[in-house]
Amino acid sequence: MNLIKQDWFSDLKPNFKVLSFKERFLCAVGALLGLAISSWISWSVLGGLNVWYIAPMGASSVLLFAVPSSPLAQPWNVIVGNLLAGLIGVSCAMWIPDLTTAFSLAVGLAIFLMMSTDSLHPPSGAVAITAVLGGKAIHQLGYYFVLYPVLLNSVLLLAFAVCFNRLMGRHYPYPKQINSRSKDPTPTQKVGIQPQDIQRALNEQTELLDISQYDLEKIILEAQELANERRVIHFVCRDIMTKDVITLYQEDDIHQSLDKFKHVNLMSLPVIDAEQQLVGTLALYDVVEWFKRAADPRAPWEFMVKQIMNRKVVTVNPEQPIQDLVPYFVEKSFNYIPVLEKEKLVGIISRADMIAALQQQLINLNIEHSTQ
Incomplete structure (x- = not known):
């Protein structure tokens, strides 16, 4: 075929696996039910509080139900990331009068602290902004905003995500894959790629990858098995x-x-x-x-x-x-x-x-x- 012209629009799209209709539907249903149930419980607990639910939970639901295996979607990230962002956001709102400076600094500090505590959770950036720009009702709560609605919403949505994902046959929270019988690598790792090999390769990366070390190792080993099945001694053209x-x-x-x-x-x-x-x-x-x-x-x-x-x-x-x-x-x-x-x-x-x-x-x- 002739030279294919570069499609600049296609270059903007990610190299992302498109799931089956069934999986996409289940992800959407999970987010719908999770947000509906957790918001209803929050409303029941908080009564007439104006800020009974916050928008960043919508972003969290994308991670919890669409990509639950992501390191950014694990319980530690959801809880600790949102708490840190809430604390920083409230502090900046209280001590910095200029709103632009306050929410910009809040998000920057939140990212730094989340990365330092291995609790990076992208929706937490929106939590920090909400604490600054959320209006009078949120400002009146002060540091209580961190407990409710932030912590309350996070715990409820996370609890439903655990139940829903396990009901769907998914592993969540994502388990650590280690050799439970000894400190040595697993039998498969001994004759193939070992965790330290992946770790050394990841250490060479200067950017954060949204995939766990074990998932990366699993994909590489499966690809190697497929390549071995295709292995031949005598090639033809x-x-x-x-x-x-x-x-x-x-x-x-x-x-x-x-x-x-x-x-x-x-x-x-x-x-x-x-x-x-x-x-x-x-x-x-x-x-x-x-x-x-x-x-x-x-x-x-x-x-x-x-x-x-x-x-x-x-x-x-x-x-x-x-x-x-x-x-x-x-x-x-x-x-x-x-x-x-x-x-x-x-x-x-x-x-x-x-x-x-x-x-x-x-x-x-x-x-x-x-x-x-």
């Missing part, structure tokens, strides 16, 4: 070829082809016709030579890719062993070799693909020898 091929059409303007070379930073591209059949290759060297000829008024007029492309192309079929390709990459310094199936271009194999495949074959052979 189909196993390693790139299917999403950047191509030129033979009717393309040469100037347009140059733009594509510049964008993808490749030295050569395959050329196809309207039926997706390979008809040649065009190297950046060919374009440079065309520019040289274009300066000569006696040179024939050429403006399409098919007029300057190389029509002699070495190809392979998908089931061909990759060992057949080695001489072309080693002796003739090919950058890539097209893969054809029923005379149509279905992929290419680059020098980098070959290096990765040969390295994996060496690893697989070493594993076999070590287990014999």
Whole structure:
């Protein structure tokens, strides 16, 4: 296929797993019931108090019911994070007359203290702002605001989240995964990635990741198991070829082809016709030579890719062993070799693909020898 244009709107979207309709529906129902029940109980306990429920609980419900496995959604974070933010917010409201300065400083201090106590909870930032901008009713409560509605709302919503998530078969609070029989790593960890390996990698990160160390380790191990199932000793071209091929059409303007070379930073591209059949290759060297000829008024007029492309192309079929390709990459310094199936271009194999495949074959052979 041709070069895919960058969709700037897609770049703004997160790389986030979309859950099934059932899971999305349950998350929404959990938040609805959790907020309704906890707010009703708060109203019953606090009577006619104007601030019987605060808006940040809506943000907390997103974490508690949609991503309960997040480190930011654990009980310690909900309770301690909201308490710290409430205390700081009330203090700033009482001692700093300028509202903008008060709520800005409150949120900044809340973030610092939550990160220092490992209790980061994003909705707590809204708790700090509420304490400053909540109006006369909240200001009259003073530090009681931290107890009610903040602590009361947090405990009630958290209690319902624990019951609901467990009823749905989810683990919440998320349990620590340790070897209960000894201090050594678990049996799986001994022969694979160990917690200290993950910890060392995480220590290199300068940003906070919204995933627990165990979850990260679990995902990596599961991915490794899937990769092992796919492991083969003898690769064929189909196993390693790139299917999403950047191509030129033979009717393309040469100037347009140059733009594509510049964008993808490749030295050569395959050329196809309207039926997706390979008809040649065009190297950046060919374009440079065309520019040289274009300066000569006696040179024939050429403006399409098919007029300057190389029509002699070495190809392979998908089931061909990759060992057949080695001489072309080693002796003739090919950058890539097209893969054809029923005379149509279905992929290419680059020098980098070959290096990765040969390295994996060496690893697989070493594993076999070590287990014999």
